[in-house]
Amino acid sequence: MALDITSIPAPVTQWANRWLSKQSGDLPPDWRLLRLAGDGSARQFFRLLFGGESRVVLYDPGWRFTKDYAAHQSFLIERGLPVPRFGEEDPDAGFLIMEDLGDVLAQSRIRGAEKREWLQKCVRLLAELHGRTHPVPETLPAFGRAFDREIYGRELRFTIEHLRVGLLGVSAPADLKPIDTFAKSLEKIGPRVFCHRDYHTRNLLVHNETLYLIDFQDARMGPAAYDLCSLLYDAYVPIEADLREELVELYQKELERFALSKKIDWPNFREELRRVAYQRTLKAAGSFASFFTRYGKKTHLPYLHPCFDNIMSLQSVAPTLRACFPVEEWLPKIIEWEKKNWDIPSRKP
Numbered sequence: 001m002a003l004d005i006t007s008i009p010a011p012v013t014q015w016a017n018r019w020l021s022k023q024s025g026d027l028p029p030d031w032r033l034l035r036l037a038g039d040g041s042a043r044q045f046f047r048l049l050f051g052g053e054s055r056v057v058l059y060d061p062g063w064r065f066t067k068d069y070a071a072h073q074s075f076l077i078e079r080g081l082p083v084p085r086f087g088e089e090d091p092d093a094g095f096l097i098m099e100d101l102g103d104v105l106a107q108s109r110i111r112g113a114e115k116r117e118w119l120q121k122c123v124r125l126l127a128e129l130h131g132r133t134h135p136v137p138e139t140l141p142a143f144g145r146a147f148d149r150e151i152y153g154r155e156l157r158f159t160i161e162h163l164r165v166g167l168l169g170v171s172a173p174a175d176l177k178p179i180d181t182f183a184k185s186l187e188k189i190g191p192r193v194f195c196h197r198d199y200h201t202r203n204l205l206v207h208n209e210t211l212y213l214i215d216f217q218d219a220r221m222g223p224a225a226y227d228l229c230s231l232l233y234d235a236y237v238p239i240e241a242d243l244r245e246e247l248v249e250l251y252q253k254e255l256e257r258f259a260l261s262k263k264i265d266w267p268n269f270r271e272e273l274r275r276v277a278y279q280r281t282l283k284a285a286g287s288f289a290s291f292f293t294r295y296g297k298k299t300h301l302p303y304l305h306p307c308f309d310n311i312m313s314l315q316s317v318a319p320t321l322r323a324c325f326p327v328e329e330w331l332p333k334i335i336e337w338e339k340k341n342w343d344i345p346s347r348k349p
Helices: 010-024 069-078 114-132 149-167 177-187 224-232 241-255 259-263 266-295 301-317 327-339
Strands: 031-036 044-050 053-059 086-090 095-099 192-195 204-207 210-213 220-223
Touching: 010 031, 010 044, 010 053, 010 095, 069 086, 114 192, 114 210, 114 224, 114 241, 114 259, 149 177, 149 266, 177 266, 192 224, 220 224, 224 241, 224 266, 241 259, 241 266, 266 301, 301 327
Parallel strands: none
Antiparallel strands: 031 044, 044 053, 053 095, 086 095, 192 220, 204 210
């Protein structure tokens, strides 16, 4: 056995050993485990190589972040959407075997002349996702949770905790009522659709020139604008305003093939998109900061600057929130740390 044991937890090695043995009765003579880059959760991913084949092994010991993955995967497969095939699911041990679609992210294709083409593909897939999954069956885990005032408000408070206080060292605002008022207004945006919740170019894999959806275990009901703004106001891939408008038009055109389109308030859709994008972008900034304040990871700090640029372009949708999130005042500090390669003091919120 040629096993790459670098940073491979013993439970993963043991489980892979048992899984391989069950496939043919004999353990392949030459197999390897390689650690893959993870997402923002505590889940861990590994590539299992054996006999000229490969699989992705997902390890989630508490099964907290993965429990709904298989149910959503089956639903999306039934609706004809491109997602990886799943193999054995072992919730007790915390493992899931998945088809290996490689490591090419849509983010890597959105460069130069390819940028518009691949963003268009991302938008078309999103219209397919929303259109084909509507209406969402009540039995699906996603149906039982939604973007409401509670989650919108909780995410903005998370940003206060980890960005404003934890990273920047600025005291929390005395009045948080504007957050509650804004969250309540967002809750009214409809209709609610199957929201991926994190639809951006790092959660779209390119395999054989086809886009595949991943990381949809946390899907929930929410406005169509939420997934669209996740893509169009993505800190990983900044998009020019004219291209953003072109992509909004494309989304509307593509969705016209589905019954869902008639339920969307298109005259007000762009304003709804900006309002949801403001909340979503603030939430993303809080998440990027939290990877440092909670885990000491600087990996996502470089995306704070483009996040701040997006936030400043959207502030007019909720002027009462500027006191809570005065990012134009914080930007010089971000730029200073940026120039120093993020040599910043460690703070606990």
